[in-house]
Amino acid sequence: GAGVSQSPRYKVAKRGQDVALRCDPISGHVSLFWYQQALGQGPEFLTYFQNEAQLDKSGLPSDRFFAERPEGSVSTLKIQRTQQEDSAVYLCASSLPRDSPLHFGNGTRLTVT
């Protein structure tokens, strides 16, 4: 497909479990972003990659959150020891270099029970 692909679409985790969320950006897109969207809220920035370099991770809420993009394409957002407050939709977006509009995936809805 031509769009940003995220998997899984839904994830239920028990509190304390680790989860990994995957993002396949649009081919050729240099920039990749992760956003967290709580229910009824706007998306909030988590982290940003340019190719394989993580240039901004200031939005990650705690050290339990970790993101990587080792080959500059697919990215994984990992959350360790999940907590109930981590329940949200995690959106991935990609774009051409700076200032280009973001193209978002459908997101992964994480529910921590």
Added chain:
Amino acid sequence: AQKVTQAQTEISVVEKEDVTLDCVYETRDTTYYLFWYKQPPSGELVFLIRRNSFDEQNEISGRYSWNFQKSTSSFNFTITASQVVDSAVYFCALGLKTSGSRLTFGEGTQLTVNP
């Protein structure tokens, strides 16, 4: 710090009515970008428009139009002759030149268009 305010949490209209979604932003930067995104129930954020801070010309695209006014720090979005398919959550967002494509989103406006 940047902030985007969408004061209208929910709007409900009847098909064919015109509707305006309000957006007010705050930033100290002089170079910035403003965006509108549509989020249908499927969850994907669909890009609608981007304007830069130096271009205050209003824009029209089909039934959609945008009114950018720097004097009031507003970037409002009007849908003319609304349709049921326009029902979605609409987000206004602000991006700074200095932070690449990192966006600050408003809390969104849920638009429901009833037949």
